[in-house]
Amino acid sequence: MTAPTFKLTELMAIRCAKEINDGEVVFVGVGLPLVVAGFAMVSHAKNMVMFTEGGAIRATAAPGLAITVDDPCLFTNADASFGMLSTMAALQRGEVDVAFIGGAQIDKFGNINSTGAGDWTKKESFTYFAGSGGANDMATSGKRVLAIMPQDKKKFVEKVEYLTTPGFLGGPGEREKLGMIGGGPDCVVSTMGVYRFDDVTKEMYLAEYFPGQTVEKIKAACAWDLKVSPNVIETPSPTEEELAIIRGIDPTNFYLG
């Protein structure tokens, strides 16, 4: 039997979905998380509760591919829909297990930048992205943060240029000092591998590398001296069945292209 061929974005999405446990309340951010959540809900996490910023609360996968977090399909046969107030308030009440976000740039403490590139105070050279959206709120108060983003050296940096969304900030104890109720980053899945955070130093380390990738290649696509778990493993390739599901969710490759 020949191994199925797949794109790294497909493996990224499938691997990331496995970080969601059945029954968890997952706040799903815009972009790739919408595809991953859809996958989780029809495979191993059929009892997952899906929240979006638009205010949808769902026990079942949306009937179509949600392009936006208030996409009409998220509200078709939703379990509840109140607007942003309801789902965001649940974050503040501490009811969200997983804050699931994308981002433009991440650093070794899991801080995320989705505001822009450059020095904000030097207005003439700052390149604006979209801004926080709900990512800041999600990462502040969700019990744990799951992040998904394509990897290169400009995206995986020593220190984010603009700190939009809190990871472990400057290191251990800083979140607690500011009274954040969420536990901070737990896992990052990129197009190259899977990362976790050291319990003591709170620094991101490589836990798994994708098939076809090497630790050296991954370290080269990371702007700081990335630490590697002594138990680092190769992520298993996706199965035909998993690939069929993910391709069914995003048939036009809107997110996975």
Added chain:
Amino acid sequence: MDLDKRMTLKDAVAKYIQDGDTVYYGGFQIMVPMALTHEIIRQKKRHLTTIESSTDVGGLDILVGAGCVTEIHSAWIMNWYVKAPYAIRRAFNKGHLKRYDISNFGATSALIAGFLGIPFIPVKGNIGTDMPKHNTTDIRFVDDPFTGEKTTVVRAWRADVAIIHAQKADRYGNVVSYGTRGVTDEFGAMGSKRGVIVTCEEIVEPEEVRSDPDRVIVPYYKTLAVVHCPYGAHPSACRGYYGLDIRFSQYQGKYERHEELLPEFLDEWVYGCEDHAAYIEKYKAKFGQEGLDRLKPVLGFTPKLAVDYGYHDPACWKGVPLYTDDRLKAYEEAIAAKKGGK
């Protein structure tokens, strides 16, 4: 009461939006008030400040690109289908635009504080990041007066006027928006000082709206103008009417990207169209009726839960003696005897 607030897009914007106003910019990634955006550009309104939580499809980007907006308070702005807010980026670089960043729930909470008529409100996010460093206009810290803990607070946002798009409204201005309750529109709209301009897909009879008042997000007294405007949120989606026009957003985004091209987009699609109906006609002429047909939603999801807003008439109590029993009577007689004995 028979106040008919229906008017043209042109009259609504001319009458109710002034240069220098703070405008609540409705919608989110869908239900973006694009027809109103175009009309504000056509009428060359200037020095507007916008407040909203998040906004997509480049509506705010072209409003900034056309020179109408000089200050924005927001959590997230871009044209998601080209992955950037190009005109906003340029305006910020040139110093033409002040931008105040905040998180989505920070923004929503600021609008809720405006809705509640209170000066500020605590939130859990934003602390520890660069947003409060660069936006002390909206985000500050106070000691919780009860626990003494450092607490993030955001200033109440109250617009002069709110612009929103909804599925339905009646001629009085009762606004029906379903599926998300407008995400944050009920707060942004109700917190506005002068009132709300609404564009809607359909004008319905007040009797129809009153038959289901739970769906109203803005009651008539708060509404300034009702504009019947099919496809008023295009290229963003309007739930139950049309989906997101990704191809048009990408097309518009390419014009947003290039400073020298954007004026040509505005000339053709905004200044070159008398109103939104003309814009849709232009769309059909350029991209075909099939372009609009492709946006047709999958329908057939009308509520299966029967709801009856029936009421009870208290006239039924007329002539009905008070309920009592032997225990109550004995107790009451004992009290009366005690009082009488003194």
